[in-house]
Amino acid sequence: MSGGMRCRLLWLALQLLSCGSRLAPSCPCQDPALCEPIAGPRDFEVYVFDVGGQNWKSYDWSQVTTVAVFGKYDPELMCYAHSKGSRVVLKGDVLLKNIVDPKNRTDWITQQLDLAKKQFMDGINLDIEQPVIKGTPEYYALTALVEETAEAFHREIQGSQVTFDVAWSPKCVDIRCYNYTAIANACDFLFVMSYDEQSQIWTECVAGANAPYNQTLAGYDDYISRNIDPKKLVMGVPWYGYDYKCLNLSEDHVCILHKVPFRGAPCSDAVGLQVSYRVMMKQIKSSMSGRLWEDQQKAPFYEYKDAEGIAHQVWYDDPKSISLKAEYVQKLGLRGIGMWNGNLLDYSDDPEAKQQTEAMWKALRPSP
Ligand SMILES: *[C@@H]1O[C@H](CO)[C@@H](O)[C@H](O)[C@H]1NC(C)=O
Ligand SMILES: *[C@@H]1O[C@H](CO)[C@@H](O)[C@H](O)[C@H]1NC(C)=O
Ligand SMILES: *[C@@H]1O[C@H](CO)[C@@H](O)[C@H](O)[C@H]1NC(C)=O
Ligand SMILES: *[C@@H]1O[C@H](CO)[C@@H](O)[C@H](O)[C@H]1NC(C)=O
Numbered sequence: 001m002s003g004g005m006r007c008r009l010l011w012l013a014l015q016l017l018s019c020g021s022r023l024a025p026s027c028p029c030q031d032p033a034l035c036e037p038i039a040g041p042r043d044f045e046v047y048v049f050d051v052g053g054q055n056w057k058s059y060d061w062s063q064v065t066t067v068a069v070f071g072k073y074d075p076e077l078m079c080y081a082h083s084k085g086s087r088v089v090l091k092g093d094v095l096l097k098n099i100v101d102p103k104n105r106t107d108w109i110t111q112q113l114d115l116a117k118k119q120f121m122d123g124i125n126l127d128i129e130q131p132v133i134k135g136t137p138e139y140y141a142l143t144a145l146v147e148e149t150a151e152a153f154h155r156e157i158q159g160s161q162v163t164f165d166v167a168w169s170p171k172c173v174d175i176r177c178y179n180y181t182a183i184a185n186a187c188d189f190l191f192v193m194s195y196d197e198q199s200q201i202w203t204e205c206v207a208g209a210n211a212p213y214n215q216t217l218a219g220y221d222d223y224i225s226r227n228i229d230p231k232k233l234v235m236g237v238p239w240y241g242y243d244y245k246c247l248n249l250s251e252d253h254v255c256i257l258h259k260v261p262f263r264g265a266p267c268s269d270a271v272g273l274q275v276s277y278r279v280m281m282k283q284i285k286s287s288m289s290g291r292l293w294e295d296q297q298k299a300p301f302y303e304y305k306d307a308e309g310i311a312h313q314v315w316y317d318d319p320k321s322i323s324l325k326a327e328y329v330q331k332l333g334l335r336g337i338g339m340w341n342g343n344l345l346d347y348s349d350d351p352e353a354k355q356q357t358e359a360m361w362k363a364l365r366p367s368p
Pocket of ligand 2: 179181182185
């Protein structure tokens, strides 16, 4: 063998080695089998958004089917979820004006796919909450993005899941005038964000529930009336509430709000502050009202005075209001239920907190 030949062979071997390691990043799990994608279908989805931290370890893993990673990627979470047969998916967000161009769109999808593969993930959650007007280039590009992302993921990662987050109603809420029917057809399912339902208040500017019962259910009726299969819909419930500072709080609990416009509406929940269930359950104990129930909206609320003596009204969801909505998941035959977000409960060892946290997880699957 000549020196030149040996050299070429060595070069070839090195190429193969580096190429091999590029194709197969090493598996971070103790059991390499846990890096395989989760391929099997699940009859009922319990979809959890995780925003980071460590308390995912305390989730009710007997229920969780998918974790959408919105925080920093944690290989330990991936290995653990896979050991429970649960999927772990990427967050996908991109400026729509940049993906009107088909080449740019393909590049973005390729990047997401490479990242998902490198991290042994099972799909992607498209969280594009941008305003879009019907018939614009962005309108068509958005549908194409979902179609092309689903096609690429399904082709390249066996059994992978591609989902899309939508507002509580398809009726151009927050100027999100998307082609919902086409988007639902293209992906595995829509995650319906049945919360922030006061983002556009067109009537009286007063505080109300984050996810009123009737308004929430009307949203599902509207999706289904657009020929969307109920099995393409997962109901999202909030594990947070809104704290509103009242300009005036009447004895019959009418909390008048300062007007903050949002996407064309004169008044919005943007004037309130989002608060976790964990924090509210502590605050309610020292509130002036304790837990109150509003039967039209079928939601709990409480009232307190801040250090400056200003009255606040806090609207939230608890096991009672969530299980009422969750019953509708069964009744309509939806694909499942989920929440924003899994990290918002108190996972400490405090006995009262433990009980509250367990009740919130249980409310997702009310017994008939
Ligand atoms: C492609 O995307 C980049 C950002 O990723 C953007 O700067 C550029 O303007 C886009 N090009 C087109 C033609 O949309
Ligand atoms: C929306 O998508 C559906 C299904 O793909 C299609 O038939 C319809 O023409 C689209 N609507 C618009 C306004 O483009
Ligand atoms: C403000 O609250 C007070 C005390 O409850 C009530 O008497 C009054 O009618 C309210 N004013 C308005 C404008 O709602
Ligand atoms: C909620 O919907 C039900 C059934 O459509 C209706 O009877 C009821 O009056 C509604 N309640 C409110 C507060 O809108």
